[in-house]
Amino acid sequence: MNELIVHDTDNTPIYRILLEESFEGLVPLLHSLDVSNRKLCVVSDSVVGELYGKTICEMLKEAGFFSVLFTFPAGEASKNLSTVEGLYDFLIANSFDRNDVLLALGGGVTGDLTGFAAATYLRGIRFVGIPTSLLSMVDSSIGGKTGVDFKAYKNMVGAFYQPSAVYINVNALKTLSEREFLAGMGEVVKHGFIRDFGYYTFLKEQRERILGKDTETLRSMVYRSLCIKKAVVERDPKERGERALLNFGHTIGHAVEKLSNFSMLHGECVSVGMIAAAELSVLRGTLSKEDASRIREMLSSYGMRTKVPALGREDLLSVCHRDKKSDGSKIKFILLDSIGNAFIDSEVSDEEIWTAFQAII
């Protein structure tokens, strides 16, 4: 459980994901990537830059690398083209060429925007993901989605672009705030809900160890979540079919996230979005009321968000309809027919969406 290899659709290995307990292994990983004589730029937000960025940059210099640190203000508000342009400027000022490498050190915002900068600087340079939040470890670090928000639209601008490697220090989870850790747990339990009843059971039984941040339990959890996500994105890298299942909880979740002006974390919105989607599944007659209750109980037992402030019907529905996952005029909802088995439903009515939303206010 120290390593996974992600493959492309014709089964060629693309990159390794390492699960370690410190940042020490970064140096040998970089040596294995043929980056000798190349420049490295560690990209971090202001918080993670202070916490780990400076130390890692120093560690790389001591190992003989040319290494610089670029930081930007922490928060979703920085995930835009203007921050990316600031990074381009920094790379140009440091004469980075197409053989040099970015290291994305931080959470989902850092990974998404660094990946996008790597995808577009000089038509694409290499980058290594070093996710430090739970959300980014189990979700955004794998699957090749990069991008930034544009105006009020989340991830409106981006590219599918794969990292050269992903390096996970599981112990970085111990420095997360409780709120951020739980936001990541939203995606973790989602993996159980959509694909793996056994994993759901593991998460239910190991709750105390997980919340107590036991290193080995965390490593098992991150590993099992990555295995589920990896299997889905390997079969459907560009989200033409199955990969959409990973959006369970995300349609109403995104709407809530947007209408709250991003005052809630993504994972918190996904948590309530999953409760609403389970409720929709009950309304559509595919999921039992008992399973919907189990889903709510699981989220609640972890202390995750289960309620949001009320929203207007027109606001909610119009944002749902404009969500980028919509295909033509229909909204694709991900529903469940049991815990561990999700499917795509394009026949959900506005009335059903509104009724399901009542379950989370």
Added chain:
Amino acid sequence: MNELIVHDTDNTPIYRILLEESFEGLVPLLHSLDVSNRKLCVVSDSVVGELYGKTICEMLKEAGFFSVLFTFPAGEASKNLSTVEGLYDFLIANSFDRNDVLLALGGGVTGDLTGFAAATYLRGIRFVGIPTSLLSMVDSSIGGKTGVDFKAYKNMVGAFYQPSAVYINVNALKTLSEREFLAGMGEVVKHGFIRDFGYYTFLKEQRERILGKDTETLRSMVYRSLCIKKAVVERDPKERGERALLNFGHTIGHAVEKLSNFSMLHGECVSVGMIAAAELSVLRGTLSKEDASRIREMLSSYGMRTKVPALGREDLLSVCHRDKKSDGSKIKFILLDSIGNAFIDSEVSDEEIWTAFQAII
């Protein structure tokens, strides 16, 4: 000679290039691409938008497509992220989703920036190239390079992204200004110089028919140039080796282009850049003086640019060294050992560059 098919490195067909004599064939081409019920956005600059954009947009509407026209001010100064953001806004306002399609109608600037917008809007939507300048027909429409300039840096931001098809109306060449036509001829004769002595001979012998815009001769010429470029980019899509040969004339050419503040057309700069590169090949002892003279004569006989205003030594060398084609600290020059055979040389000295430059002032 009506069609080519471009393949990827494992020989899978990616897209078709059609060579036609009007824009009529666009409708059947679009029908073959499975775009029924999809929205189309024709992207053009202010000049080509007036000349062809409105008519084509109307033609598509009459054929039953949802079709809108986006135009931006003509010129290299528009090739930046701000124009791309304007296009994102336009697509959002027209509710374009990930299944909709952009049509890049125009020259290299339009193709590069539309391709980049397509590569990055919602992490990638389809686009069809409809090159109308000679330069874009034989060069930028094939090979998957998209991008925009950033600050003073040409093509600093971009992506490798393939069109779904390329549609060429050879007769569009007849509405080009003489200056633009000749700028494109720079890339055409380059194809002969670097790869194909027979094509060089064709261009020498057919000069009058080409300059007289004979439709069949133009079609043969565009077809032969595309075949040469296609063979190179199919073998080396990401410019890791052989594709660099297409940069013959481009290192000094780019420097001249930049130091003249883009007052000269790209093709004009390539023309003088090729004379300088041939001179460099003579200095390095690989090309005969006779062949270098033939190259200058060919360019001169077509009325292409052979001289530029004087530049400062430091300016020229520093821009050459910062050119993005540099690999680490060395400049990769493309030199010739005969007409029809180019190679990469990384050992050119600053003194040799400066001496070669004297041949074009």
